[in-house]
Amino acid sequence: MSDAGAEPPSFRVAVLGLGLIGGSVGLAARERLGAHVVGFDPDPAVRERAVELGAVDRAVDQVAALGDADVAVVAAPVHALRERIAEACAHVAGAVVTDVGSTKHALVEASPGDPYIGGHPLAGAEVAGVEHARANLFAGATWYLTPRADSEGILLERLHRFVVGLGAVPTVIGHGDHDRLMAAFSHVPHVVANALVAQATRALGEEAIPVVGPSFRDATRVAGANPPLWAGIYDANREAVLDGLDATIAELQAARALLAADTDDARGQVAAWQAAIGDQRRALLDIGMTGGSLHEIRLVVPNRPGVIADLALTLSRAGINIHDMSLSPQPDFRSGEVALWVAEDHADRARALVEEVLAP
CATH class of the missing domain: 3.30.70.260 (ACT domain)
Structure with missing residues (x-):
């Protein structure tokens, strides 16, 4: 039966990269926004699986075949993001182009400007692949948007509404600030978690004593996660990560000096330090949690x-x-x-x- 004369879909989304994040974008856009989603992935098996799972309405084997769209989301691996963003800007006509990468400065500085606006959802899982995608992955999650100073307002508004439609909470931030904060709150903690595991392994030696408790599990949950992905993230945000590690090392050295001072005054300072850090943690976790109208x-x-x-x-x-x-x-x-x-x-x-x- 011919569909000549049929009305075009009201909202069109192109997804470049059909893994966990790209697949979840497609599922959420279809289920929550009623969007028509076309996906690209270089792996034919992934394209086929994405269609089977309903992550996309159809999949294509080249970016140029995606067609027009209102929003194009680049969910490629870190090393391929810059190339895929450029392809989306060149071939997906009419779209505001965004990505889901966890570092932004290099991508924003290298981009041709409009129609690209950087993005980064703070959402994910311990598993990878489109078979683990789900429509509620972004529900309540912060989704950073990093426009350039000259980004068009109409494109920023469209992307902002799209993110809201997926169930996330859009937050506009400068790309340099984004990378500095991601180093502090995500990338450096991953490095520290790795170091804690290495330190504990040395401490245990050849013993087989069951000493792992909840504190260690909580502090090292992300240790060793997805080596290829995290190697790329560390590389992409190298300067901010190194600055963050230097600051962390300085904090540890100050803590060591405080703990090494064997005096009554120092012991009182240690208790005060512990209390102050507890207050700071609560304040950090409360940021952005103000509710109300x-x-x-x-x-x-x-x-x-x-x-x-x-x-x-x-x-x-x-x-x-x-x-x-x-x-x-x-x-x-x-x-x-x-x-x-x-x-x-x-x-x-x-x-x-x-x-x-x-x-x-």
């Missing part, structure tokens, strides 16, 4: 390149996340109305910052 900020902005990205990055640097946004061009197309939704507690500060950005 959202407040709408509506304003008219000039139609100039990068104005929306500038607003989003400014609020991000102040610790204010945009939970939702919408753009509406004015009839003369020289300006537009933007609505931003932020947490009620942040509304006054957000409005003041926005007004500063827009001040002549």
Whole structure:
């Protein structure tokens, strides 16, 4: 039967790389957004399996065959991200192109600009492959977006809404800040976990004493994870990881000096240090957890390149996340109305910052 005259799908997604993350993007986009998803993967068996599992509506054997799309998500291995992003920008017409890589600075700096906006969902699993993909993988997860200063507002809005539609919480951040924070909160902890395992192995020696407790298991859960993937991540974020390791070594040296001082005063300092670290951990885990109602900020902005990205990055640097946004061009197309939704507690500060950005 011919489908001539059939209406085109309302939302189209292209996925480049059909592993755990790419497959989950496809499943979530189909189930939650009703999107039509076309996927590419260089492995024919993976393409076939992705179709069987419903991760994509159809799969193609080359990027140029993906066709037009509203959003193109590059979920390739770390070493292939730059090439795949360039291919998506060149061949997926009409799309805002993003990726899911855990480092951003090199990719953003090397990109041709629009239509690419970097992305990184803080979601994953201990397993890999499209057979483990699931539509709820991103539910409630932070999804970083790293626009350039000149990224088009309409593309950022479209990508922001797409991420919300997948169930994630989009957070705009500068690409340099992203890599520094990922080194501190993810990459360096992986290195430290590896070192803890090596240290414990040396301490145990030839003994077979069952000494592994919950503290060790919790602190080393990520040790040795996915060697090819993590080798690529360490390489891609080398400078930030090295800086983070230097800072960690300095903290350990200070802790050693404190523990080595065998005095009553030092013992009191150790207890105070332990308590202070507990307070800092609770504060870190509470960041971004403020709930409550959202407040709408509506304003008219000039139609100039990068104005929306500038607003989003400014609020991000102040610790204010945009939970939702919408753009509406004015009839003369020289300006537009933007609505931003932020947490009620942040509304006054957000409005003041926005007004500063827009001040002549």
